Amino acid sequence: MGINIAVEKDISDIAGLYRQLFSEMAKIQPAFICPGSQDEAFIRSNIESEDADILIYREGEEIVGFLMIQKKSTPPYECYIPHQFAHIMDLVVDQRHRGKGIGTLLLQEAETWAKKRKLEYMDLGVLTGNTAAEGLYKRMGYRDMQKTMRHML
Template sequence: MPQIRPAELADIGTIGDIYAELFTHMHTLQPGYYLQARQDESFIKTMIESDQASLFVAEQDSRVLGFIIVQQQQTPTYNCIAPHDFAYVIDLVVTESARGMGIGKQLMQAAQEWAQVRGLDYIELGALSNNTGAIKLYEQLGFEHCTTLMRKELK
């Protein structure tokens, strides 16, 4: 069973490799919008060192199999929106070879515990509309659809 732990600076390269796998998958799902790329290592470092975010990795046999980044945020200060402090899942990624082992659920549990310790009101995340595997996982974990982002191509 993989162990969940906070990421360390020594994990940046491996996390970058997993990000490249994510970006390839996103490009496959929506090639007109997403590019195959690598995440900027300074972004990963910032998330590891942040007081307002946490990056957890799932590790088994000294190998990182996935990660989650969760960040504390606040609702916008609009008159019609109730004020909340909440957790936003920036990214949840499990390597393709490790999917189906429950790692996504373990990582999400770590994020939920992190948010609860901080007294946050809820967890929010986004998923590509055609990433059916991710959406199925989130629904199994009790997430509900609350908004829809729509796009119309102009060219």
């Protein structure tokens, strides 16, 4: 039990959680997202990267949640004040294990990860309609900074 950094042998379990994540995302925004799987090469590249990690939460031998975190920089545009920050690419907890504080623990560990690297802030995206995730992020201190809007033709 507890949080560790993923290694290569964890890829298939992480891929299984991605299938669950994408299935749930498809229910929230079915016009734009369909159930699917994550490319294992993508998962592997984040495990091997110097600027990324996948934090995993285990109960016994089973991975029941993960958080993918990446070190990022603001774009090199004159109008942007340069910042180094942590981007949370994905966070998923197995639906059978929700409500136990695992997402909170993963976010707290991600904050430790970012602070060790002297990053300035953390950001993430959340689908409109994913009220459970949005509630968690707000409880953890995340605030709206940008909104993506879409106009259907």
